Amino acid sequence: xxxxxxxxxxxxxxxxxxxxxxxxxxxxxxxxxxxxxxxxxxxxxxxxxxxxxxxxxxxxxxxxxxxxxxxxxxxxxxxxxxxxxxxxxxxxxxxxxxxxxxxxxxxxxxxxxxxxxxxxxxxxxxxxxxxxxxxxxxxxxxxxxxxxxxxxxxxxxxxxxxxxxxxxxxxxxxxxxxxxxxxxxxxxxxxxxxxxxxxxxxxxxxxxxxxxxxxxxxxxxxxxxxxxxxxxxxxxxxxx
Numbered sequence: 001x002x003x004x005x006x007x008x009x010x011x012x013x014x015x016x017x018x019x020x021x022x023x024x025x026x027x028x029x030x031x032x033x034x035x036x037x038x039x040x041x042x043x044x045x046x047x048x049x050x051x052x053x054x055x056x057x058x059x060x061x062x063x064x065x066x067x068x069x070x071x072x073x074x075x076x077x078x079x080x081x082x083x084x085x086x087x088x089x090x091x092x093x094x095x096x097x098x099x100x101x102x103x104x105x106x107x108x109x110x111x112x113x114x115x116x117x118x119x120x121x122x123x124x125x126x127x128x129x130x131x132x133x134x135x136x137x138x139x140x141x142x143x144x145x146x147x148x149x150x151x152x153x154x155x156x157x158x159x160x161x162x163x164x165x166x167x168x169x170x171x172x173x174x175x176x177x178x179x180x181x182x183x184x185x186x187x188x189x190x191x192x193x194x195x196x197x198x199x200x201x202x203x204x205x206x207x208x209x210x211x212x213x214x215x216x217x218x219x220x221x222x223x224x225x226x227x228x229x230x231x232x233x234x235x236x237x238x239x240x
Contacts, residue, residue, distance in 0.1 A: 022208075023078070024055040029069055039210070040076060052078055053099060057085030066090050140176065141166060150187050162202060171195070181205075190229050195239070199225040209234055 025032045054070075061069070070080055082099035083091065091098055134153035141147055143163035147154055150169040159176030166172050167183045171193045174182065178196035185192030185207040194204055199220055204211050206229040216236065224239040 021050055021052045022055050022084075023052055023073075024057070025059060025069065027059070027061075029061070029065070029072075033072055036076070036078075039212075050079075051081045054080050054083045054096070055085050056083060056087075056090075059085075061090065063090040063092060066095070070095065134170065141180070143180070159198075168192070178204075183210075185229070192229075194227040195225075197224050199223055199236075204234065206234055 023036075052073075054073075056066070066086070073080060080096045082096050084099045086098060088098070133151045134155065135149050137147055137154065137156045137158070140158035141156055141160045141164040143161040145161075145164045146167065147156070147165070148167045150167070152168065153170035153173065154166050154168040155173040155175070156166060157175050160166055160174055160178050160180045160182065162179040164180035165183065166174070166181070167186050169187045169192075170184065170189060172182045172184045172195070174194075174196035176196075177198035177200055178194075179200045179202070181203040182194050182196070182201060183203075183205040184194050188207060190207040192206055194206065199216070200213075200222060201216070202213055204216075204227055206227065209229060209232055211227075211234045220236055220238065225236050226239055227234055227236045229235070
């Protein structure tokens with residue numbers, strides 16, 4: 001008897017994309033774990049319930065070291081949903097699956113260095129990116145809530161509470177107090193910026209570079225501020 005493939009009891013399979021945090025360890029792993037612990041301690045719940053991808057591109061480790069790393073992350077409640085950039089020989093049963101085809105960063109062009117740049121200054125990186133979209137959140141973002149929009153800019157007409165977060169592929173604009181976390185350029189946009197009317201953030205990040213509350217200049221607390229990335233460091237200034 002032929003089974004009808006459109007039977008209501010058939011399994012339905014759909015494709016869907018999600019935004020995950022990418023962790024890129026470096027050697028020595030023990031030192032990297034100490035820095036990870038510092039981030040987790042200063043931003044409670046940052047990894048809790050969040051999908052994480054482990055990026056092992058160009059990281060020279062073997063299978064036992066990878067197993068130890070995954071175990072250490074599990075102790076820290078960091079759940080690895082997949083591994084990218086790993087050599088097939090170091091993957092095995094019981095490990096997260098290998099991932100391919102993640103959203104790639106746009107090509108970059110490197111302009112000439114500034115005339116006054118010192119010999120150790122890295123050239124600025126100007127990105128060529130497609131036009132991005134934007135969304136507007138017309139109410140405050142409350143504690144425990146996440147606004148995630150990898151396609152472009154996020155504008156919040158209100159405040160972002162402590163324990164809340166806004167993650168944007170482009171820039172983040174907060175027309176109230178920023179007390180929680182704001183992460184701009186989440187898919188590799190080093191030119192993204194963060195703007196807020198009142199800076200009281202737990203954490204800010206641009207293109208994966210982050211700064212905690214205690215690392216921010218005291219004269220910027222409570223002020224209208226813009227933040228941007230320059231030479232792998234987050235810069236900030238008051239808005240006039």
